[in-house]
Amino acid sequence: MARRKKKQVSIDKLKVSDKKKRINRSLGGDIAIFVFLILLGLFMIFPIYYSFVQSFKPVEELFVFPPKLYVLNPTTKNFSDMFTVAASLWVPLSRYIFNSVFITVVICICNLFVCCCAGFALAKCRFPGNVFFNKLIVTALLFASNATWIMQFMVYSKLHIIDTYWVLILPSIATPLGLFLMRQSMSTIHDSMIEAAKVDGAGLFRICWQIVVPNSKPALMTLIIFAFQGAWNMQGGALIYSEELKTLPTVVQQISAVGLARQGVTYASAVLLLIPPLVVFLIAQSNVMETMANSGIKD
Amino acid sequence: MANANTNVDPNTPINKQGKWKYTWHMVKVNKGCYGLLAPFMILFIVFTVIPVVMSLPIGFTNFNMIQTPKLVGFSNFYTLFLNDEVFLIAVRNTLIFAIFTGPFSYVLSFIIAWLINEMHPFLKTLFTFVFYAPSMTTSVYITWQLILSGDSYGYLNAVMMDIGLFTSPKQFLTDTNYILPVVIIVQLWISMGAGFLAIRAGFQNIDKSMYEAGAIEGIKNRWQELFTITIPSMGPQLLFAAVMQISSSFTVGVVGQSLVGLPSTDYAAHTIMNHATDYGTIRYEMGYASAICFVLFVAMLLANKAVNWLLGKYLD
Structure with a gap:
């Protein structure tokens, strides 16, 4: 399987490099599109770029007017200042970072496990209720949002999980989006492979984890990205009131609430929050595109 | 046996x-x-x-999280539609938001995805990253605050006054004339999410030989190609993106909350979500907040049905 994939990729590349003239494309149009995308892209990326620049500026440059879009003397002082500011809080900054990392890792692992199992069952097993569950998931894509937040709060309080790690972890595990993408990706795997495994005497669980999951790596990476983004940016809000259980975004918000006067530290903390999702996405981008290609809803 | x-x-x-x-x-x-x-x-x-x-x-109840819920019949829904002026403002705002972050942003992400697809493979990767990056970030609001701020820190005001377009600084984040457009722009900025990725991927999925066949059949330019080959073969992705867009456009509120505060001046950027959060987490009137949420669910389901019907009609 792996070998066949590699071969396909090389053929694709060959095609691109071989085809000097592209059909139905004018050079003028290409240039116009490029310029348009560059302009729009600058608008999209500017706030992010500017946060990076600001976080490395020394105090003398932060408040210069007109603002400079580059740094003359980059410094990491803002980042060390951030730790100093956070040291005056009740709980050291490292604890918040640990909380965020811990919650993110647990959510990613559990989300993957749960979605792989359920996705396999929905994509490859025929059982009473299959159609119903499939419809339910497509509808649930709509409700995978914060509109349920208030009712969820009541459920949490009944379960007595408010102000524990559980309240952040449990609700983010079973995501309809994750299950949906997993199901779509798994349903492209050929039945013959599963049949073969069945003949060889593998149970359902083993088929799922030794045949189907290893063959849907792109979907795995995609799920990790979405789970990671959600978990990493999660704020405890009203659900967590013990200071030592709060996550990094909460602290960043507290720090930036000081206002624009302490810009260096604010931007340093924002950048700290920003980098991990960007890096994960950059690494996994090609996998994401492959999974999303299967994401279509068919009735 | x-x-x-x-x-x-x-x-x-x-x-x-x-x-x-x-x-x-x-x-x-x-x-x-x-x-x-x-x-x-x-x-x-x-x-x-x-x-x-x-x-x-x-x-249907009056519930404050402490006492047991008391049944009050339809009174929550009566109040909601007939007596609560703020809710009507919220509905209006949500609809305005929904139009911009729903259909408008949907078409925009389609166009951008299409244009990106016309580029060289390396540029494809780069642009996809650039356009998707904002939706991954929740912490960059401060940059927008810095740009739009009404005091001496605000860049936009300073630039505009230097050019001579403004004579005095505009309070973008607190003046009721500007709040709604400002929040819409920032909302659009982060709205290229999972739906955008799905559309982007859908382009990659199309069989290249279809285009070659199309060229032989007499397709002259990219526009004809787009409408005769590309869009008809992307139906499922378009549907998925639509569902994602609906759910995000009806529940807007978080962006406004962090940018202009809750409640915003004169409720200028108050959405249904904000209204529910207001009653649920600040006033602890859970019954009323539930009624608001339920109305929102129904609206989302109806919108979903409508979109399914529209796209289904167009695609097959």
């Missing part, structure tokens, strides 16, 4: 023994599948289905 199922008569084929018996037999045979589905479904039911279903009965 020791069959443990005593209900099943081994002499007749199982699918001839009545619908219920057959179903029950299939349930037993496939119990492994339910086992695989169980962990997801339990969590999903507890944290998504129950909250959604519960919002209707709680919506």
Whole structure:
């Protein structure tokens, strides 16, 4: 399987490099599109770029007017200042970072496990209720949002999980989006492979984890990205009131609430929050595109 | 041939023994599948289905989290539609937001995805990253605050006054004339999410030979190609993106909350979500908040039905 994939990729590349003239494309149009995308892209990326620049500026440059879009003397002082500011809080900054990392890792692992199992069952097993569950998931894509937040709060309080790690972890595990993408990706795997495994005497669980999951790596990476983004940016809000259980975004918000006067530290903390999702996405981008290609809803 | 199922008569084929018996037999045979589905479904039911279903009965009560809910009939819904002026403002704002972050942003992400697809492979990767990056960031609001701020820190005001377009600084974040457009722009900025990625990927999925065949058949330029080949073969992705867009456009509110505060000046950027958060987490009137949420769910379902119908009509 792996070998066949590699071969396909090389053929694709060959095609691109071989085809000097592209059909139905004018050079003028290409240039116009490029310029348009560059302009729009600058608008999209500017706030992010500017946060990076600001976080490395020394105090003398932060408040210069007109603002400079580059740094003359980059410094990491803002980042060390951030730790100093956070040291005056009740709980050291490292604890918040640990909380965020811990919650993110647990959510990613559990989300993957749960979605792989359920996705396999929905994509490859025929059982009473299959159609119903499939419809339910497509509808649930709509409700995978914060509109349920208030009712969820009541459920949490009944379960007595408010102000524990559980309240952040449990609700983010079973995501309809994750299950949906997993199901779509798994349903492209050929039945013959599963049949073969069945003949060889593998149970359902083993088929799922030794045949189907290893063959849907792109979907795995995609799920990790979405789970990671959600978990990493999660704020405890009203659900967590013990200071030592709060996550990094909460602290960043507290720090930036000081206002624009302490810009260096604010931007340093924002950048700290920003980098991990960007890096994960950059690494996994090609996998994401492959999974999303299967994401279509068919009735 | 020791069959443990005593209900099943081994002499007749199982699918001839009545619908219920057959179903029950299939349930037993496939119990492994339910086992695989169980962990997801339990969590999903507890944290998504129950909250959604519960919002209707709680919506008929007066509930403050401490005392037991008191049944008040339709009064929450009466108040909502007939007496609550802020709710009507919220509905209006949500609809305005929904138009911009729904259809407008949907078409925009389609166009951008299409234009990106016309580029060289390296540029494709780069631009996809650039356009998707904002939706990954929740912490960059401060940059927008810095740009739009009304005091001496605000860049936009300073630039505009230097050029001579403004004579005095505009309070973008607190002046009711500007709040709504400002929040819409920032909302659009982060709206290229999962739907955008799905559309982007959908382009990559299309068989290249279709374009070659199209060129032989006499397609002259990219526009014809787009409308005759590309869009018709991307139906499923477009539908997925639409669903994602609906759910995000009806629940806007978080961006406004962090940018212009809750409640915003004169409720200028107050959405239904904000209204529910206001009643749910600040005033603790859970019954009323549930009623608001339920109205929102119904609106989302209707919008979904409408989009399915529209796209279904167009695509097949």
